[in-house]
Amino acid sequence: MSIANSxxxxxxxxxxxxxxxxAIFAAATLVLFWLDLSFLGWIGVVATGWCAYFFRDPERxxxxxxxxxxxxxxxxxxxxEEVMPPPELDLERSPVTRIxxxxxxxxxxxxxxxxxxxxxxxxxxxxxxxxxxxxKASLDNERQAFxxxxxxxxxxxxxxxxxxxxxxxVKFVNEGEHLMAGQRFxxxxxxSRVDVYLPAGCQALASVGQRALAGETVLADLASGExxxxxxxx
Numbered sequence: 001m002s003i004a005n006s007x008x009x010x011x012x013x014x015x016x017x018x019x020x021x022x023a024i025f026a027a028a029t030l031v032l033f034w035l036d037l038s039f040l041g042w043i044g045v046v047a048t049g050w051c052a053y054f055f056r057d058p059e060r061x062x063x064x065x066x067x068x069x070x071x072x073x074x075x076x077x078x079x080x081e082e083v084m085p086p087p088e089l090d091l092e093r094s095p096v097t098r099i100x101x102x103x104x105x106x107x108x109x110x111x112x113x114x115x116x117x118x119x120x121x122x123x124x125x126x127x128x129x130x131x132x133x134x135x136k137a138s139l140d141n142e143r144q145a146f147x148x149x150x151x152x153x154x155x156x157x158x159x160x161x162x163x164x165x166x167x168x169x170v171k172f173v174n175e176g177e178h179l180m181a182g183q184r185f186x187x188x189x190x191x192s193r194v195d196v197y198l199p200a201g202c203q204a205l206a207s208v209g210q211r212a213l214a215g216e217t218v219l220a221d222l223a224s225g226e227x228x229x230x231x232x233x234x
Contacts, residue, residue, distance in 0.1 A: 015056070015057035017055065018054065022055070025048040029044030053106075054106075054190070060112070060216050062216060063216070069220040070114045070215060070216065071212035073111050074109075075103040075212060076212070077101055077208055077210045078102040079135070080097065080204045085197045086138060089123070091157055091197065096200050097202060097220075099195070099206060102193045103188070103194070110214065112183060112214045113182065114156070114196055116150075116151065117150050117179055118178050119148060119149075119177050121145075122147075122174070124145075127143065138159070142169065144186070145160075157195075160186055160188050161188075163192040169186065169187075172187075173186070196220075198220055202220055203226065205229055207230075209233065
């Protein structure tokens with residue numbers, strides 16, 4: 001690999017939503033140095049670098065095939081379980097498989113569509129900011145829910161959940177728009193979780209503890225009759 005390619009891979013673009021935060025951190029850092037507070041100034045340099053790192057928006061290679069459900073978020077799969085979907089998704093009131101992806105403050109926080117679909121409904125629900133890893137965060141925390149109409153007539157739900165540190169959920173799309181698998185649809189600032197509610201009868205192919213990449217990791221295959229996969233740590 002050439003040096004130029006290595007540099008291009010290391011210099012991941014910062015999403016436009018993050019530039020004002022990077023600017024604020026950088027301005028505060030300059031003020032600290034101007035006040036001759038060098039120790040705090042160097043802390044500001046580190047904080048500015050972390051802010052730019054947090055808002056990074058790397059390119060992804062999304063697998064394309066009808067039925068594939070791709071992870072909407074970077075992070076650790078914290079739960080795969082049968083639950084009732086939240087009422088804001090307006091899905092049938094019967095248990096479905098929910099896959100939860102937890103993002104810590106070092107993960108990429110740009111979220112991507114898990115499927116090709118039309119946005120039927122977007123619902124914002126105000127709430128608390130408890131630890132997003134807790135199960136009750138699905139119903140108690142501030143969140144934004146997307147109900148997606150799949151080409152075959154089935155529906156899939158995606159919910160962005162604010163966490164203990166997160167204080168803002170940002171969406172890039174609106175109701176009625178069509179999403180492509182891997183397309184950026186939103187961002188959650190500073191630690192959070194994204195839940196995917198599969199159509200009834202569909203099983204997850206991902207396992208708890210697995211690391212996922214938004215726009216790349218396959219979570220499920222709606223066109224397959226394969227049952228839930230077993231996994232082990234190694």
